[in-house]
Amino acid sequence: MDRNKWIVLAAGLITGMIAVALVKMGNPPNMGFCIACFERDIAGALGLHRADVVQYMRPEILGLVLGALITSLFTREFKTRGGSATLVRFIMGVFMMIGALVFLGCPLRDVLRMAGGDYNAVIGLFGFIAGVASGVFFLKKGFNLGRSQVSRSQAGGYVIPAVVTFFLVLLVLKTVFNPTAGGPLFFSKSGPGSMHAALWLSLGAGLLVGFLAQRSRLCFSGGIRDLILVKDSTLLLGFIGVFVGALVLNLVFGFFKAGFTFQPVAHTQHIWNFLGLYLVGITGTLLGGCPLRQLILSGQGDMDAGAVVIGMIVGAAFCHNFVLASSAMTKAASGAITSYGGPGLYGQIACVVGIAIMFIIGFMFREE
Amino acid sequence: MEKLDVRGLSCPIPVIRAKKLIDQGCTEILIVGDSAPARENVSRLAKSSGYQTLFITDEKDNWELEIKK
Numbered sequence: 001m002d003r004n005k006w007i008v009l010a011a012g013l014i015t016g017m018i019a020v021a022l023v024k025m026g027n028p029p030n031m032g033f034c035i036a037c038f039e040r041d042i043a044g045a046l047g048l049h050r051a052d053v054v055q056y057m058r059p060e061i062l063g064l065v066l067g068a069l070i071t072s073l074f075t076r077e078f079k080t081r082g083g084s085a086t087l088v089r090f091i092m093g094v095f096m097m098i099g100a101l102v103f104l105g106c107p108l109r110d111v112l113r114m115a116g117g118d119y120n121a122v123i124g125l126f127g128f129i130a131g132v133a134s135g136v137f138f139l140k141k142g143f144n145l146g147r148s149q150v151s152r153s154q155a156g157g158y159v160i161p162a163v164v165t166f167f168l169v170l171l172v173l174k175t176v177f178n179p180t181a182g183g184p185l186f187f188s189k190s191g192p193g194s195m196h197a198a199l200w201l202s203l204g205a206g207l208l209v210g211f212l213a214q215r216s217r218l219c220f221s222g223g224i225r226d227l228i229l230v231k232d233s234t235l236l237l238g239f240i241g242v243f244v245g246a247l248v249l250n251l252v253f254g255f256f257k258a259g260f261t262f263q264p265v266a267h268t269q270h271i272w273n274f275l276g277l278y279l280v281g282i283t284g285t286l287l288g289g290c291p292l293r294q295l296i297l298s299g300q301g302d303m304d305a306g307a308v309v310i311g312m313i314v315g316a317a318f319c320h321n322f323v324l325a326s327s328a329m330t331k332a333a334s335g336a337i338t339s340y341g342g343p344g345l346y347g348q349i350a351c352v353v354g355i356a357i358m359f360i361i362g363f364m365f366r367e368e
Numbered sequence: 369m370e371k372l373d374v375r376g377l378s379c380p381i382p383v384i385r386a387k388k389l390i391d392q393g394c395t396e397i398l399i400v401g402d403s404a405p406a407r408e409n410v411s412r413l414a415k416s417s418g419y420q421t422l423f424i425t426d427e428k429d430n431w432e433l434e435i436k437k
Contacts, residue, residue, distance in 0.1 A: 004408070075404075075428070076428050076429075079403075079429055084376070084378065139380065139384055140384070144381055145378060147375065147376030147377055148378070149376060150376075150402065150429075217405050217408075219379075222379065225380060226380065226383075229380060229383070229384070229387075230380075230387060230413055230416075232412065232413070234412070287378070288378035288379040288380070288381075289379060
């Protein structure tokens with residue numbers, strides 16, 4: 001195995017272990033890292049949605065962007081570029097978030113959920129693979145959102161890093177702009193948003209994984225895409241590394257619990273687990289990278305990826321304001337099931353519409 | 369020699385374009401690019417397809433790769 005593959009595998013292993021360590025230190029179960037969930041929490045902290053159980057300015061996300069920024073400046077890969085169908089990418093970011101919140105996690109969390117014994121995540125993986133395969137179909141037909149241009153000024157590439165730095169300052173100072181309303185920043189008092197590791201640990205984990213992901217090009221849609229497209233398993237090793245790293249620590253800490261029911265922050269509606277990640281898979285493939293990869297690219301000057309990240313945060317706000325996000329399976333104190341969870345009607349419609357829109361974009365942006 | 373410009377193209381379009389020329393049986397291709405991941409992916413594809421690779425220019429944001437079979 002060549003050096004490059006070892007780097008990707010090691011990056012995956014370390015990321016998987018850090019994720020479970022974050023759970024041990026206070027993050028929600030099977031959610032040491034989740035790009036979609038954490039961007040949704042950030043949308044909540046900013047008051048863009050008012051679902052009071054999912055509001056926190058997640059330092060992991062801020063750290064990922066800043067880690068990618070610092071690394072790319074050192075390696076001289078930081079370069080401000082953009083202009084490749086930016087508005088379309090923004091809309092695709094919105095729908096990528098809708099897919100993720102119908103499933104209840106991004107592809108990274110899907111791997112972490114599987115490593116925690118959540119069988120629903122395996123259904124999600126099948127959907128994700130099918131979505132990536134659909135994206136590859138369009139790529140083979142000549143899909144292209146257009147060339148990006150290197151920007152005349154480097155300033156634009158610093159916008160997303162500057163925004164997350166500002167958010168970090170607000171978090172450190174625990175700023176509350178409107179004390180009567182209780183925020184922003186809003187902080188959950190119960191639910192997943194209230195569960196988090198200490199700020200500096202989360203930030204450090206984000207910086208480290210930002211460095212690893214920038215160097216290794218870790219990308220979950222890319223792993224499956226490259227295997228289908230050119231039989232190249234390099235990026236897939238990152239996927240496998242995260243799974244193995246998280247599985248080992250889950251077993252060590254006693255977090256592993258196999259089954260479909262009562263998995264943490266998960267539902268058992270198979271069709272929506274499948275279709276949710278199907279939407280993420282096709283969107284990520286057409287965009288050129290999964291939610292994690294978009295975040296990393298946004299830290300190294302890619303303004304189009306920055307538009308995807310902002311689209312995802314706006315999409316998260318839509319998800320909770322318009323009741324598109326799935327709910328988790330819940331039980332009463334007696335152990336009886338009180339809700340099977342899953343998306344409501346609006347979430348189901350939004351997911352299917354999102355898939356249809358990706359097909360339209362896939363056809364419309366073909367080059368002959 | 370075929371010339372392929374992959375500057376500014378999102379992942380994995382540089383690889384798809386290069387693979388298309390390889391599958392057409394081109395024995396000499398000059399590929400021009402401007403991102404490090406595209407550089408790594410295209411040169412990996414060329415090597416795994418049995419081509420020799422030679423960088424004419426090799427900077428992170430500006431590279432020219434000649435591949436020959």
